[in-house]
Amino acid sequence: MATARRKFVSQHRCPAIASFLFLVAAAGAQAQPSFYAGKQLTILVNYDAGGPTDFEARLLARHIGKHIAGRPNIIVQNMAGAGGLIGTKYLGEVAPRDGTMAGYFTGSTQRFVSNPERFSVDFRTYEFIAVLPSGRLHFMRTDVKPGIKTATDVVKSQDLVVGGLGRDGPKDLAMRLTLDLLGVRYKYVTGYNSSAQAVLALQRGEISYYSDSPPLYKTKIDPLVKAGQLIPVFYDPQFDGSEFSVPKYVKGLAIMPFHEFHKTIKSTMPTGPLWEAYKSILHVNGTMYRLIALPPGAPKDAVNALREAVLRLNEDKDYLEEAERTMGDMPEYVSGPNLNDEVRKGLSISPELKAFLEDYVKKGG
Numbered sequence: 001m002a003t004a005r006r007k008f009v010s011q012h013r014c015p016a017i018a019s020f021l022f023l024v025a026a027a028g029a030q031a032q033p034s035f036y037a038g039k040q041l042t043i044l045v046n047y048d049a050g051g052p053t054d055f056e057a058r059l060l061a062r063h064i065g066k067h068i069a070g071r072p073n074i075i076v077q078n079m080a081g082a083g084g085l086i087g088t089k090y091l092g093e094v095a096p097r098d099g100t101m102a103g104y105f106t107g108s109t110q111r112f113v114s115n116p117e118r119f120s121v122d123f124r125t126y127e128f129i130a131v132l133p134s135g136r137l138h139f140m141r142t143d144v145k146p147g148i149k150t151a152t153d154v155v156k157s158q159d160l161v162v163g164g165l166g167r168d169g170p171k172d173l174a175m176r177l178t179l180d181l182l183g184v185r186y187k188y189v190t191g192y193n194s195s196a197q198a199v200l201a202l203q204r205g206e207i208s209y210y211s212d213s214p215p216l217y218k219t220k221i222d223p224l225v226k227a228g229q230l231i232p233v234f235y236d237p238q239f240d241g242s243e244f245s246v247p248k249y250v251k252g253l254a255i256m257p258f259h260e261f262h263k264t265i266k267s268t269m270p271t272g273p274l275w276e277a278y279k280s281i282l283h284v285n286g287t288m289y290r291l292i293a294l295p296p297g298a299p300k301d302a303v304n305a306l307r308e309a310v311l312r313l314n315e316d317k318d319y320l321e322e323a324e325r326t327m328g329d330m331p332e333y334v335s336g337p338n339l340n341d342e343v344r345k346g347l348s349i350s351p352e353l354k355a356f357l358e359d360y361v362k363k364g365g
Contacts, residue, residue, distance in 0.1 A: 046087030083166020099302025
């Protein structure tokens with residue numbers, strides 16, 4: 001079965017070959033003066049410090065410098081708010097366009113797809129450096145009435161409180177859409193500035209249901225699952241627009257993908273507009289869950305230097321070992337000379353689905 005990652009990179013060429021050719025071309029250009037020599041590169045994170053986006057960005061910042069010709073000094077800056085939208089918009093509207101600031105973002109793609117009018121600068125005009133395919137695991141407190149002993153008990157839950165980061169963010173939409181498809185009654189509370197804050201709220205009992213990426217699950221949630229305080233419910237599968245596949249981060253875990261979980265409870269596959277909206281989110285965010293971007297109009301030399309560095313980072317033993325040790329997973333960034341076209345194509349959805357999502361977001365309160 002073809003993976004979503006492979007189909008995203010190219011419908012016609014092997015990603016490994018494309019990456020190899022890109023690196024060979026970049027190596028030939030290194031005889032020219034290094035663009036980043038003597039400069040500082042700021043990595044702008046669109047969520048607060050302490051969350052999975054911030055953690056991954058800082059891990060990248062510690063290792064990528066040695067792969068950037070010129071070895072710039074690298075710092076990380078956090079700009080949270082509005083479910084990641086403030087930092088994302090800042091990069092396009094305010095940040096310098098000279099290659100000295102790059103965004104490390106989560107959820108920006110779905111923000112644009114569901115409500116492009118909120119962007120003063122068209123997100124599709126950003127210069128995309130790399131994307132990181134990923135997904136989410138959904139989990140809840142076991143002390144939710146009448147007592148949650150198995151994942152399927154979620155349909156019996158009383159006074160369930162779902163926590164989120166922003167109404168039009170992919171995390172919030174995925175949680176609401178799936179629970180609505182299951183017919184679960186819940187209260188929805190959103191506006192936490194980061195996953196770190198939301199997880200604290202979950203531990204305090206302010207909310208009782210949340211979802212997040214594999215690094216956070218493995219480092220923060222799994223210990224609480226083993227302690228009996230939380231229970232995993234299901235995970236968001238990878239979806240390439242036609243087929244579902246199992247992400248590597250859940251292999252070996254006794255957790256079902258949502259569509260199989262739905263069949264277990266309802267004895268049928270989900271259907272209807274809620275289901276189509278959820279599949280759209282899987283398609284957009286499964287392949288572009290996190291991304292690295294430069295502002296529109298950034299120098300081509302900066303774009304090429306950073307794309308080359310990200311691909312080399314994928315092979316960096318020290319980086320991979322630290323990622324595995326601290327996150328329980330090894331990120332694999334997708335990049336290449338055609339990435340702008342691929343991302344921009346993925347940011348297009350039908351007018352009917354866009355209208356449905358806009359209405360659904362408004363109904364979220």
